[in-house]
Amino acid sequence: MKPASRPMLARWRLHGLPAGLQASPYALVFLLFFVLPLVLIVAVSFWDSTEYEMIPAFTGKNYAEIFAGCSNAQDMCVTFRTYLSTFRFSALAWLSTLLIGFTVAYFMAFHVRTARMQTVLFVLCIIPFWTSNVIRMISWVPLLGRNGLINDFLLGLGITDQPLDWLLFSPFSVVLAFVHLFTVFMIVPIFNAMMRIDRSLIEAARDAGASGWQILWHVIVPLSRTGIIIGSIFVITLVMGDFVTIGVMGGQQIASVGKIIQVQTSYLQFPLAAANAVILLLVVLMIIWGLTRLVDIRKEL
Template sequence: MITHSRRTSYWQAAPLAAVFLVFFVLPLLATLMVSFWSYTGYSIEPAFIFDNYRDAFDRCIVSLPDLCTTFRTYLSTLKFCLIVWLITLVIGFTVSFYLTFHIRSTTTRLVLALLCTIPFWTSNVIRMISWIPLLGRNGLVNQSLIGLGVTNQPLDWLLYSDFSVILAFVHINTVFMIVPIANSMSRIDKSLVEAARDSGATGWQILRHMIIPLSKTGIAIGSIFVITVVMGDFITIGLMGGQQIASAGKVIQTQIGALQFPIAAANAIVLLAIVLMIIAMLIRFIDIRKEL
């Protein structure tokens, strides 16, 4: 028999569960269902076939050891994800460490943390477009390099390249790494650090054996945020890559634009499965519930 307190807990959780069901579970089930439908250039028909998944991967198996377009696209997406994750992790950890252990005043710490987040209140598209006048052939960076004599001609790789895509990703997603890591570091007892320092531990030893292990929950949460955003992104790839760089999210957007919903749904399910596997590996090493 359900007790009154347990019944009350169920009622309290019911609104959030209903939102989760309507806005996550049902759309996900609909996407999974559509991924098995058949389609032609003129129509989409309900069915239960695996042709959409075969179209994406059968040719890849046949063409091995060469990589097909699908595998190259997913590898490109994973490449951007890994590079952006590493850069945002280094920046996020460094900024969080400075704010937590080098700024003594709580007011100053809050002001600096606010300054880190204010630029992220603007639209992602606006922040991406702001790089174009800086990185273009006639942009400020190229003109400065030419004026300083560093180069004789504009550098074409600054814009519409892997470099510009990674730069925009780092610009957009660094805050998602700073906030959870800073939150984890703020819970570390400062007396433990002082005791370790008084015992003769070096700064590297304190960082390696104390700060990093006690911050791993925040690192994992920040990593989940960055990975999920980068893996599914198509706007940044399109704008900063000049519509010339492929990614899994860009492929799905193109297929939706061509009204190829079943194969787009199949690619979305594959992408979701990859992201979930990455997240599963991350949460094996930490207990997120402690942070939440």
Template sequence: MSTPTSPPQAERPRGGLSAWAQATPFTLVFVLFLVLPLVLVAIVSFWRATDYELIPAFTAQNYIEVFNGCGSTSELCVTLKTYLSTLKFCFLVWLITLVIGFVVAYFLAFHVRSVGAQTLLFILCTIPFWTSNVIRMISWVPLLGRNGVVNQALIGANVIETPIEWLLFSDFSVVLAFVHLYTMFMIVPIFNSMMRIDRALLEAARDNGATGWQTVWNVIVPLCRTGIVIGSIFVITIVMGDFVTIGVMGGQQIASVGKIIQVQTSYLQFPMAAANAVILLIVTLMMIWGLTKLVDIRKEL
């Protein structure tokens, strides 16, 4: 009885070489545009700087100055207050975009039966992305300003007597702009996960007496974990490093880590900015790591 023979030894290296050749271009792009810039930022974070030059000498002074004053008093230092402010915006935007994104995706996936209608509604959702983020942010100013449309309408309807000050250049306007800009990043992955759900599971849940809310919570939400985690990663990474939205909608009065880095680079304090960027990157990666522990994204995809 003959036994199966292994492939010829000469063919194995060719398969391995072909795989390496195919992976090389993507590896080079990954190294040149992601790994190398991050390594350079980390290196610069240990340099010293004067008013006139950068000194490539290893020192941890930049990281010490970032946390200068932390722990010496009972009050929080500036760095911790800034991170708490950034995390506050991140959490609020994540929560609101998650709720809106889930509701919109649920409507498109389970209530819009026609593929053509789903496509049309998706195009309508993406139309705002055809314009600049800055233009979309500025469009809120004539609506929310002291003499804006909202205040004038409320005054005209005798709802308020004086304009509402906190509608613009406040935490409210920053969160509103974030939600307006980035909700789509939550809708798309959740909708993609919902479209993969076998409709027979929903029928089985209803046949077993499950209510609509029970079906959503016990069937749809667990099967959408991958989309929720991916959308959360998108929103969290963008909001954590954003400085344009906070600067424009906060009236340059609200602090964030991204804003501090932008100010430091504008004053040519590159080592300090790099140190803050490394710390921000570590904090963001820890948050992403926590999310990836909820679901194995590679296995689900």
């Protein structure tokens, strides 16, 4: 060992490794499994292709093909209609999971007194994750189908004289599946934010004469906004890129951006699928940027 390196080793033993060396393994993993795949997707999105091969030549025809016909103001193009459908599913799933997730989190944070019972309720929330998402979606078929339990129940009571077709393989069933799958991603961050609320603030508001609704709206909701934003980011990003749920619960009849990318990949149209993926990534990043403008998540955490 060189004499010049001995003081450095002694300093490392005394003070530890420099921060740059400590972070280098994590930075390497980040570069290999996050940055590099994104760079490859962006690069492939500018490649040319035929029915049989991809040609690594710079071209913008993939993006031009995606937005073909979108300049016509009177007739909305396929891309805009697809994004509008995806935004609609995201908005409905977000609103439904927010209402359910906030209610469940509020109950566990302010009405369940013991940590043991809170743990039990948390386990009940995550039990569905012990099985496949596809199995959980398929479990709705016996309930929502034309000969399912719900239609049999409605027919038996005389509420309807024929089975309801819109219960399954429809936008309703897609949103229902999203709520079933992703509500827990809203519950956890909101519950974590509520548990950090100083209970003396609620007592002070109650002593000042505030009603229960006033305490909820003016104290609990503002102090839970970090959890609401984090949960919203989880749900919106998951729904925007989803194609399995829409394919299964929509009966392969409902379009979404994720579904289009999956179909293009299955037909080996990788450059076109990569271009769609880049556009979807930019749209999702803009949504996340807009949500993070509402609250400084790093400061709040």
